[in-house]
Amino acid sequence: MDVNLTLVIVCAALVGCGVYLLLERSLTRVLVGLVLLSNGVNIMFLVASGRAGTSPLVGSSDPEDMADPLPQALVLTAIVITLGTIAFLLAMAHRSWQINGNDDVQDDTEDAAIRKLAYDDATSDSYGLTTDGQHEDDPEEDGAV
Amino acid sequence: MSDTMNSLVPLPVLLPLLGAGAALMLSKRPQAQRAVTFGVLVAIVVIAAFLLVAADQHGPQVVWLGGWTDIGIALVADRLAALMLLVSAVVTLAVLAYSIGQGMTGDEAETPVSIYHPTFLVLVAGVSNAFLAGDLFNLFVSFEMLLFSSYVLLTLGGTATRIRAGTIYVVINVVSSMLFLVSLAAVYAAVGTLNMAQISQRVAELPDSVSLTLQLLLLVTFSIKAAVFPLSLWLPDSYPTAPAPVTAVFAGLLTKVGVYAIIRLQTLMFPDSPLTDLLLWVALATMLIGILGAIAQSDIKRMLSFTLVSHIGYMIFGIALATGAGLSGAIFYVAHHITIQTALFLVVGLIERRAGSTALLRLGGLARLAPVLGVLFFIPAMNLAGIPPLSGFLGKVGLLQAGLAEGSFAAIVLVAGGTLTSLLTLYAVAKTWALAFWRSPAQAHEMMRALPGEQDPAAEAGSATPHMVRHRGHVHVGSVAFGESDLDDARRVADDDSSDKDLYQLIQEDALPQHLPYWMTVPAAGLVAVSLAITVVAGPLFAYTDRAATDLLDGTPYLSAVLGEDAP
Known part of the structure; x- marks a missing residue:
């Protein structure tokens, strides 16, 4: 062809x-x-x-x-x-x-939860400062609906 | 005889489309609109039953639309298609009756009522057309029909959560449609036709690499629709947000249309390349990852969405074996699973109606509060898990036997994986049962108050609450993990001033409907009865699916019916 x-x-x-x-x-x-x-x-x-x-x-x-x-x-x-x-x-x-007020595709809730877990682990392993259940400076929280 | 039956073939597509037009015109008269929609679906059930008998006794029924034999578009009702058609017609009828009972109309103030019935009919037309399509492009068009109505149904009312979930759903499906078009262009370039029977004949002449590429392209496209891992991740996120009857019909039918397309692809178009190993491992991953996701959920709707993904794995398992027993088991399982999954979602809709929520955190004591609901949930849930003697058990036994008969290493692993998945499904539904139905609402409320823990040390000290463990941002109570969003929920509900209440508080305030809505319960109960009927007629049904599987593997009945004398 x-x-x-x-x-x-x-x-x-x-x-x-x-x-x-x-x-x-x-x-x-x-x-x-x-x-x-x-x-x-x-x-x-x-x-x-x-x-x-x-x-x-x-x-x-x-x-x-x-x-x-x-x-x-x-x-x-x-x-x-x-x-x-x-x-x-x-x-x-x-x-x-x-x-x-925007047309961004929102985060998948599951996905955000998993990333949050990964983020928590990273800080607690490296610094040992955070206690469980606290996420003061979580990057995901800003975008949450 | 055969000629009159022939003319029935286009009706399952034609009637709902005409009905959709009529329903749209009648949007000012809800009564008439419901009557039209209901009448059309009843008619389709009858027609599908006739087609089933005709296809079983006289072989595949073929219609060339417009009389353009060999160059036009063919609609084919063989044993497989007719069975799928009948099951889907019964299920859609039950869902429609349920949504009429729910008064979809006016249930939510912002829902544009008048479009629900026409859209539902277009969805039915799309599903029927997908089952009957004898032509790949027609299959594409029917996918678009059912997807488009599903977009509308999923975002009905345009609330924030539905738009969020709908965006992901629409974009994923649009991409998969594009992929389908790419595959169609490639298939047309390679073999010069899109008629499935003709493709099946010509594909043998292609170089292996080309035909494998075409097959994999189509397989990926259909796998997105069927939610086969790793292409399943969109499903649990989008389905649970829709209204209950919509989720029910999506969960029951839309993924199964994908599975049906995979069956056609593997048996009709590319029978010489079963890809057994690939599909077996994919099936295993779908089963296990799906069910592990289901265990982790603390909302019944989300849990069921994950079991839906997981049980698609069983069907892929049967298809992958490419033996008569495997295909027969897969077809049986599809029929069983459509009924059962739809019934479960309808019952969950009832739970939401009766108890105000589907979050396990808020529920308790439903077995005492609404015993009928308990029975309606328990039967399909046990059926899903595969407890003998229900049809779920029979379907799984059929598949596992087929796997053992195949005997390869991968197949044996799959048999083990299938058994494990079945047990884990039992675990997931038993957990739901224990939390939502068995414990008392007061216990549920106690646990909810204790959950946030650190805010309220007094409640934590209360020894009546079950043992709780904090781990990685989750709180584990017994076997259930509650995530961050659940904890937020718990805090809100525990706050006495908030208007957000759990079941216990609602009972205290007497704010719940006292009875299950009768016209919603009857269709749900009817569908549960159908699922039990599948158990009762399992013998004849398995005999039928055996014949269907033999047809598929043989190929001749379909090919000679479509191609006439030219068939090999």
Whole structure:
């Protein structure tokens, strides 16, 4: 199968930037990352469809020369789904901003508890100063809701 | 006969979608809306039962939508799909009845009522479509349908905790959808089709490395949905915050859709590459880490969410063996677990309603306060732990026997791990039982007052309280560990001025509802009865899952039904 190198590079760049943004804490950036990622993935479908060709309308040209129409239909479906998802995420970011004054993705409570334990151990092992159950300068407490 | 049955196949998808539209139009008339939703789900149960019989007696029922044979989208109801469809239809019906009883409508002032029923129907359509899909892209679309309605249901009302949990859930699932799309593009590039039966035929011609890549891509995607360790970490954080019926239907169905997709992937699309070792170790990790998480929880909902993850491991165990007995055990276990997990979450919703909380810290004496609730919790809880003669025991025995028959080192380790997990599950639910149901509310209150300890030395000196040990920021009382957030809770409740009360105080003030809400109890009891019925019909059901597993391993019935004469 012939592959269009430009498409591959564009796809890789979009997906790379998308993943980078997805790892951010702000939901708005996650959203932008998602947009980039989904566009990258959609281009991947164009790569998968193979060589570009004439429009796939019956009788307009030789079937051998036509582009494969199926991936285009799949991409259309994917675009519509992504549109809905992004609208929903935007609404959630807005709601999060209404409630918390920011749209940061909050800590997983379990995760925060585990990190807290790790933090407690580190201080008590090195200094032996803290007694159990006291966490005056815990870094997690500031962000807690 | 077969032709009329054929035309039933699209209905489990079509009816709920049409029903969702109707329910949306009727949003001003709640009575009519409920009637439509309920009627649709009853119809699906009946249709699914017909499909089950048809698939069992006449082989897989196939419909090419729009009549585009071989190039269109196929819906296939074989034995496995029909069974899943029936179980999910029964469960969703019970959950819907429960939420109507709860008066989802108006229960919480800020909940936008009118969208609950339409969204629930779209969820049902998505789940049905996922079970019937004979085409990977259709599977993707059905995942999106059910995920989208799950986003809405999970963040219903938009409270702070639900938005927090919902954000994580949505982002994780969006990423997994993207991964699914990447896999689809790769599969299409490699084999030029997305029809599962055609993929199954063409994949053999691919180089091993390519087909393995495709398989692993899809496996990771489905594992996120199924909450297989290490891709399970999102689940216990997001599920418990939703309203009880929503958590129940998510816990029962959504992960099982992932498991179902893994079964299809491993048996239909890539039958020659069972990945037994990989999946066995993953199953072991899922079981053990899940159940260890469950033991550490001090809230019933969170505990159940962790057991949900843990018991996904049993199903993966059965799939990994790739033998008839293993698959049969896995399918049986899926059917059993959908019912049982949903029933448990519904009962927990009842507990929350009756006692005002699901935190073990605040509960006590429920067995005396509400004996019906005790029975309703006890039966599915013991079933979950696998106490004979209940279906959980039978399912586990089936899987463990399959593991022993396989006989490899990894399989034997898994058998041991499965037994251990079962015992630890018993421990986790017994702990819940002892704290929430057996001790008296006064004892619970005493312990709660003593918990913060250092603030109130007088209470600590009271010798009536059980022995407490402080360790790494947790307080251990007997076998239960209470973390920092629980201690904060305890301090708040112990403070007499605060409006935050535990069960004991609520009983003193007579602030609790006197009875279980009848229309919520009946559906929950009905589902518990269904789970008992699975025990009673375990013989025929196991015979059925055996036939389904034989079909899956053989592959021919499915392939020849979909591909017609072209099948090998």
